[in-house]
Amino acid sequence: MGRAEERRARQRGGRRAAPKRHRSQPTVNAQAVTDAQPSANAEPTAHISRAAARGRAAKPAKPAKGRIRRLFTWKKILGTVLGLCLLGIAGFIALYLSVDIPASANKLAQGESNVYKYSDGKILARDGAINRESVDLSKVPRKVQLTFVAAENKSFYHDNGIDLRGTARGLLNTLSGKGKQGGSTITQQYVKNYYLDQDQTVTRKLKELVISLKVDREEHKDDILAGYINTSYYGRGAYGIQAAAQAYYGVDAEKLSVPQGAYLAALLQAPSQYDWQAATPTGRKLVQARWNYVLNNMVEEHWLDAAKRKAMTFPKPNEPKGDPGLSGQKGYLVALANTQLEQQLMKKEDLSQSDAEAKIRRQGWTITLNIDKKKQAALEQAVKVQLNSKLDPKKRKVDDDVQAGAVSVDPKTGRIVALYGGRDYLKHFYNNATRRDYQPASTFKPVILAAALEDNAKTQDGKPITPDTVYDGTSGRQVVDNGTKVGFGPPNEDKQSYGPITVQRAMNLSVNSVFAQMGVDVGMKEVMSTANKLGMDTKGMQAVPAQTLGSMGASPLEMAGIYATFDNHGTKVTPTIVKSAEKKGSEIEMPDPIGSEVLSRTAADTVTSVLTGVVDDGTAKRSVADNPLRDGQQVAGKTGTSDNNKSAWFTGYTPDLVTSVGLFGEAKKGGAQVPLYHAGGEPRVNGGTFPAEIWAAYTFGVTQKAKFDLDTTQGAAVEPTKSPTHSPPPAPSTSAPHSSAPPSSPPPSSSSPSAPPSSSPPPSSEPPSSSPPASPSNSATTPDNPEDPINPLRRSGQ
Template sequence: MGRADERRGRRGGGAPRGRVRRLFTWKKLLGTVLGLCLLGIAGFVGLYLYVDVPEGNPDATQQANVYKLADGTVLARTGQRNREIVSLDRVPKAVQHTFVAAENKSFYKDRGVDLKGTARGLLNTVTGKGKQGGSTITQQYVKNYYLNADQTVSRKLKELVISLKVDQKYSKDDILAGYINTSYYGRGAYGIQAAAQAYYGIDADQLNVAQGAYLAALLQAPSQYDWSVATPHGKTLVKNRWNYVLDNMVGQHWLGATERAKLAFPVPHGEQRDAGLTGQKGYLQKEAENELIRTVAKNDDLSLDDAKAKVDAGGYTVTLGIDPKKQARLEKSVKNELTSKLDPRRRSVDANVQAGAASVDPKNGRVLALYGGAGWPEHYTDNATRRDYQVASTFKPLILTAALENKAKTQDGTPITASTIYDGTSERPVKGSDVAFDPPNEDGVDYGPISVQTAMNKSVNSVFAQMGVDVGMDEVMKTAGRLGLDVEHEEAVPAQTLGSMGASPLQMAGVYATLDHHGRKVTPQILKSVTYGGADVKLPSAIGDQVVSRQTADSVTSVLTGVVDDGTGSAVRDRTQPVAGKTGTSDDNKSAWFTGFTPDLVTSVGVFGEAAKAGTTADGTKYAKGAQVSVRGAAGGGRVNGGGFPAQIWADYTFAVIGAPEKFDLDTDMGAATTPSTAPTPSDTPTPSDTPSPSTTAPESPSPDPTTESPTPDPTTPGPDPTDTGGSGLPTLTPDPGDPGSGGPSLPPLPGQGDGGGEQGGQDGHGRPQDGNGV
């Protein structure tokens, strides 16, 4: 053994150390590092080529539909996700900068990634230290929209690659808009619009820089930083974060130092949880949704089912034309004049009383107020839009409209006008009909010879039954359809003259609005405006074509002023404001109506009998819950006529919300508005007769003996009748001015009732009594 070997032996293990030194030379270490780098680069290139930008996560853009009243008040939000995506131009520039200052000051200059922050995040993920911040806005948007919040190495690597590609593919504004619209802000709010509403009760375009800085600060810890529930420590943290955001803005020259110094922390309001679609809100939202579905179906050429699926997917901002003040007043009027007087514990019938009402602006068709009933969830059926109750005598103006529009004549060839004389005898068989029909007047009152004007005032069934036949029931139903009623499945039979078909208060408001708008079709529209994806949705025009001539519409309006001034609608008479309208009471008193209008407002009110529970009628007939039943005796009274509760609700509402009195601008020379009738003399008995004026179309005939009952004509008698002098083609006698009956016995009215015409006793097309269900 040489000395060298001996020395190595004494040091011990010399040979292995040399081998290590030879193995880990600096050249080899450098080569290894370079190799790993090259391997990493190759791996990243492979990953970059392999990973594509995926389809966006649908949940990240799922939106609510937002419904607002005309003044911008949010009525409801529907959908599983409270989000309303807004374009970046709806977010003030200074507010945009608050998010950049909070999360990524270099956003406008970087390539979409922060390599140092991402490496730190990867290391912490591998070592189990939890999630790590430092990502760019682009990376956070990619996580929100394309990926998920999983803390895995593979997800972070994908985030890095996709962020690079997204930065190349999209503009910075697109990325920022995506980020602020997909982020979660707490309080169930996704996106900046929902957050602005949740924390400040305003839209995103109304945010100021201080409020924007708070919302930007929230994104770091939404639950901890929510001011309304934050601990003292949490409030300190969010204030520090708020100051940090604003200081960064000053540093980036996005905010002046002087302006920054003036800013105070904008304390948000407390969380305001939506109580849900209770009360009238449910009816309003559902009607708006139904109208939206019909609009989308028409615009996009979709079936109603497909349109509903699109609406249900969300993203619509819907503004209703509902005026909050008028809506509140309509609800109050129903309470004042009806519901406050009902006591189901004392009177079982009171539990069956339902009310519905719709108020429309005739100039633009906008629905201004809607009353659907007791409210959700107590009563889901919307009484303002239901179409299953008979419209009763509110149909009579449509018969007159058809007569005037078609220049119809009576059976003897006399033109029908407001002054034409008809025979108002109760249960008088109509002439000229293939179907026998002899409707009774209300309470069986015989009116004898009576003008069309007074027949409308008193709502005389026998007159309008004959007029319908004179016009032709086909023409009557066609006119009703043009005015807005759904007549597709209705028979054109004489019984329709009693208003046996069903319609809703909203439909009837539209029909009368068409008359108010001088014959141009008015289709009530609850939608004022709709946006989807930031673009306006085209709405159909509520004002359509001229469906009847102005002269016809104005003449009917003129006649209807007489119903208010000197007829069954006297409950709504006003000394200063002209009013036109018509009452209605259906068979068996299952519905009562008043539809009336001023030049600027049309409102239809219906009171309906709907069984609150199953029961049995006095004659032993059983009925189910929800069946149509009589409201007679409601609130402790007798028969419920259109001149009662409906007219009272109408007056309490209308005179509280209309402006200065305005006269009708009518192009007509007929009707009560042009020749006001003489005010009736107070009497204990009605005066159903009508003394013809000099302008009447019927020649005078000798007055009968006041003690002699007017003869009832026999429609089957052949040959001309020597007494046939009236415009109806039936025997008529000119009444003796001194004879209040002039055609039959008079019956006293029921106390408190103003529907003295004929609005009961509906019959079917074969002369049989109807069941009152409008079919």
């Protein structure tokens, strides 16, 4: 073989060998290997082996990366997305073809009466026939029609009947268990009201979407709007705009003004909460804001002239007229039952308030209440005999302004066994048992003591706060915090000063100056936190010293729950009126009224022990302790009288029954809060007068004699084990800051720390402040009724 041929052969061999080396070893110059073989065969072999080994070590990384790239190529990702889109479209097409517009309205749109029963199964009430009257849209003024469009769906006249974004949000929220459905169009709401139901399920939402598309395609917009305003629930038992116009303004729908229409449109968001006559101060602010929102939207859409809008004033609706079948106390019982059921549906099924109301009100439910028929009759009789029979508006104009409310609860079960909401549901629509616009006054003081005992709080000079702890009971004494006056010094009742006084005796006599200082000693944030745990709605309340005098708003229902928790040894009690609610096999499951421990048993039982002193030796002695019906029954309780005598309370309990009674001064015309001075012939209506008398007449007639099972060694219900504690006297100084304990003075008798004061209580030896009390925004002023003065700037609900 010649050299040329040999070279060509080597070249052909190199080309053939190259792929093998690429697969099994690093690329090696073929000519170099061939030239080296005659002289150094071993060394190149070792070199190639090491290179091959390195190639084998790096081999696994390349295929792994390649597999990921091959699996997630842009073509496959795009294909998957397109496939899902096509699948979704196909599914929607199938749904669209399979779901038709129902041939008739649902039963919810037709409506059925609810039946309400006492706890023993006997009929309490039926809520009457459905108040519904449909009217042709031509009977409703055009601009009134537009108020509903402005309120709910500004794009109504040019959309396709659905809000895809809002519906998608609602579906996602339903699937994830979050929030409520939002963004529904008028068409969707009409479909939900007329054809479907209020359930928040994916199936219902998808049906609503499809039917809304078909309805929008097949029906005129005016027909849809007419269906919407004629099927919606407006509150006061009114379904449809005609019934609502009559219920709120006493006119037919064709006579409604634009401001009135805007109010009815605003109502649809929360009918009960936004009813002006029954709304809380917060509810009134919300509905006014909603009313303004509606009219402002009309201006933006050029449906209303801006100058005419500016001249419009809020149209307050008329007093409501109740269903004749709900006269007397029945209407109040039914109203609270409906409210608690709706709250449970809103929480459990994630319904909006308007949807929950529409699902409950007059929809064929059989609702059994916890109300005991005999106790209910006894409570009504007690109010009639102890209060109403003594009121004579012809002699005293103020007697026409007296309103009573009461709630009675079984502390072991949390059941509301009796309730008094007012003179007559048909004459006074507002439920006095649940209203929160009046101050609970001194009935709040046990909450302060409970917070002190639970937190092991101490006075300013480091003494533990117990029923035996001595405070300075000087009227108007300035409260101090770490040596600094806080600008708050409330007077006691009739400006009476007590000097050194134990906590027990201060509770018996409702001494404001003691509990104002105690609140600061404990810490007002801790006090308000304890109130919230016990069942008071403290949202929006400021933690300021003035709250120690009960200057917030509270209802008899709330106060009954707080005291029931004391009676139940610190285990939370949430008063509940509904025993069961059933409708054709379905049932609404109510939460257990008895919750977890929110206060230690020792703290709760000590509060109960202290409160027995209020009855035996304090402000409730005349009406309760000395009542001939008592027959040795052990009782704990607290009186309260608010600023300017606008409310008076007694909340008390026996081992098996808790009842809170409140009297409220409400002007017959206009509903403004007014003083109760001279009502019923009393110079001043205190908690120890009518409220305590109603309580005693009712309670002693329905309870059995029993004693409290208390786990405590403190308070009026047990023998004192030691002398009261008090601070040593400070060095004499007219400028020294006040401490929570009194200055040098003879201590009260240790043998009877809860004894009533002598006719001439010893004055405090501490000199008065050299300067008048400061009056910042959280300080109190001397009221006409000094038992429970509060800061006039911190009135409840204002």
